[in-house]
Amino acid sequence: MAAALINVPARAKRGDVIEIRTLTSHIMETGFRHTAAGDLVPRDIITSFTCRYNGIEIFHADLYPAIAANPYLSFFTVAKESGKFEFEWIGDNGYSSTASASITVE
Amino acid sequence: MTTRPVTRRNAAFGIAAAAAALARPSISRAQSAGRVVVVGGGFGGAACSRALKRANAALQVTLIEPNEVFTACPFSNEVLAGLRGIELQQFGYDRLASEGVTVINQAATKIDPQQRSVVVADGTSFPYDHLVLSPGIDFHFEALPGYDDASEKMPHAWKAGAQTLLLRRQLEAMEDGGVVAIAIPANPSRCPPAPYERASLIAHFLKTKKPRSKVLILDAKDNFSQQRLFEKAWKELYGDMIERVALSQGGRVTSVDPSTRTIVTEFGNYTPDVANVIPPQRAGHIAEIAGAADATGWCPIDPVTFESKLAPAIHVVGDACLGGGIPKSASAASAQGKACAAVIVNLLAGRTPETPRLTGVCYNTVAPGYGFSLAGNYQPKGDIFAEVEGGATSPVDAPRELRAREAAEAERWFQTITADTFG
Numbered sequence A: 001m002a003a004a005l006i007n008v009p010a011r012a013k014r015g016d017v018i019e020i021r022t023l024t025s026h027i028m029e030t031g032f033r034h035t036a037a038g039d040l041v042p043r044d045i046i047t048s049f050t051c052r053y054n055g056i057e058i059f060h061a062d063l064y065p066a067i068a069a070n071p072y073l074s075f076f077t078v079a080k081e082s083g084k085f086e087f088e089w090i091g092d093n094g095y096s097s098t099a100s101a102s103i104t105v106e
Numbered sequence B: 001m002t003t004r005p006v007t008r009r010n011a012a013f014g015i016a017a018a019a020a021a022l023a024r025p026s027i028s029r030a031q032s033a034g035r036v037v038v039v040g041g042g043f044g045g046a047a048c049s050r051a052l053k054r055a056n057a058a059l060q061v062t063l064i065e066p067n068e069v070f071t072a073c074p075f076s077n078e079v080l081a082g083l084r085g086i087e088l089q090q091f092g093y094d095r096l097a098s099e100g101v102t103v104i105n106q107a108a109t110k111i112d113p114q115q116r117s118v119v120v121a122d123g124t125s126f127p128y129d130h131l132v133l134s135p136g137i138d139f140h141f142e143a144l145p146g147y148d149d150a151s152e153k154m155p156h157a158w159k160a161g162a163q164t165l166l167l168r169r170q171l172e173a174m175e176d177g178g179v180v181a182i183a184i185p186a187n188p189s190r191c192p193p194a195p196y197e198r199a200s201l202i203a204h205f206l207k208t209k210k211p212r213s214k215v216l217i218l219d220a221k222d223n224f225s226q227q228r229l230f231e232k233a234w235k236e237l238y239g240d241m242i243e244r245v246a247l248s249q250g251g252r253v254t255s256v257d258p259s260t261r262t263i264v265t266e267f268g269n270y271t272p273d274v275a276n277v278i279p280p281q282r283a284g285h286i287a288e289i290a291g292a293a294d295a296t297g298w299c300p301i302d303p304v305t306f307e308s309k310l311a312p313a314i315h316v317v318g319d320a321c322l323g324g325g326i327p328k329s330a331s332a333a334s335a336q337g338k339a340c341a342a343v344i345v346n347l348l349a350g351r352t353p354e355t356p357r358l359t360g361v362c363y364n365t366v367a368p369g370y371g372f373s374l375a376g377n378y379q380p381k382g383d384i385f386a387e388v389e390g391g392a393t394s395p396v397d398a399p400r401e402l403r404a405r406e407a408a409e410a411e412r413w414f415q416t417i418t419a420d421t422f423g
Helices: B008-021 B026-030 B043-055 B075-080 B096-099 B162-173 B194-209 B227-239 B284-289 B330-348 B399-422
Strands: A002-006 A017-024 A046-052 A054-063 A074-077 A083-091 A096-105 B002-006 B035-039 B060-064 B102-105 B108-112 B117-120 B126-127 B130-135 B137-139 B179-184 B214-219 B242-245 B253-255 B262-265 B266-272 B274-277 B282-285 B315-316 B358-367 B370-381 B386-395
Touching: A002 A083, A002 A096, A002 B399, A017 A046, A017 A083, A017 A096, A046 A074, A054 A074, A074 B194, B008 B242, B026 B126, B035 B043, B035 B126, B043 B060, B043 B096, B043 B330, B043 B399, B096 B102, B108 B284, B130 B330, B162 B194, B179 B194, B194 B214, B194 B227, B194 B242, B194 B358, B227 B358, B227 B370, B242 B330, B282 B284, B315 B330, B330 B358, B358 B399, B370 B399
Parallel strands: B035 B060, B035 B130, B060 B102, B130 B315, B179 B214, B179 B274, B214 B242
Antiparallel strands: A002 A017, A017 A074, A046 A054, A046 A083, A083 A096, B002 B358, B108 B117, B117 B126, B137 B282, B253 B262, B262 B266, B358 B370, B370 B386
């Protein structure tokens, strides 16, 4: 299974408000927990998420340790033109993940 | 999934009740020591009615239940898999009636907390000193747009009976190579491990009769009860026949379209050959009518007395109550019903109720001769029941003899709880 799930409508009418949903599998380790031996479990979270629509950033979120594992984000935009949505997650320890989805606007 | 109820207090209670029954001639029934109305004749309500009457034969106990025959959910997954006839699941109320419980086969339609009375479908009113609601679950259809249990296209089979047989017929009619989807809601819900037992036993049926078929679980949860035991058993017994899409893989079902048998999740659509859609749940409707259900749809209670936090002099037991750590099961309902009876007997006698300690054992059968179990002890802590020490789960690595023994124990558990409640 891919790390990210994306739901973008395959087609929409120009001017429609469309919902975009993303879910990515990630442990979101807070950095506040200790092992049974008393060692700190190092922080390992996604720190930012970006969505670009034909290269233009339309949504951005910063994520913090209080956000639960497997972050699910849902947001809205206006369908302006056919093209591509690109998604990017960046996190601790050099974590980086991308995904994309196409839309046809009539 | 099946569950076993025993409370240490109930055991003592039974002995005391037997002694009382010997000492007290039946004529004393004429004197009323109090009127208790119990709504709902499942494991919780029936156990409560019986325990009340056995503890004090002078009590007037009325059980209001629309069905003349009760169909038990535990072991109904075996019926789906063709391993058991539904008649073995069915029980009447004759024995309760012969013990002096007044059984009214009508639906409760109205509750008047001021007048302290329950009105049934034909308009008859039953006054009470204490009311016990044990209405089980109803489905939260608003939480699953499109769902309609009347269409018969997506049976839930989450109340045993006609729905169980409907799903059974659909499984029998499916072509080899088909996909059976099971949509599982988030907790709280009735009998949390039971959907996974169901997936197992359906896989057993398919492996035997339609070996090219698959079971697809669409799950609104990431983790579930006895997960490691189930996953190990699936691998051992069914290979890759069972596929599970967890919450974090997009498994939560957001709507359905029964006309096309489409199940919609947040990230995709599925059109299985058989769709067993278990909708989100809430307390049985009468709890809402009584004003005992909160915004969650369930009933907050004082766990010592089972009294509703919202409606005074109304006790709630079984699946309908917000029990906290104690899972919604036949076992829990029965244990709560009996403990609630003891509380009411004490309250009517002007005594302080004792703090209940409930024990439940839950059995899962994943194939004939392959079972495992989870036992837990629960005590009131704040507003809920919290698990206390002494619980145990079957080991993940165990010889097949143990699994076979636990499968046989499950069967005996069912005989015991049904005899204890209805026999």
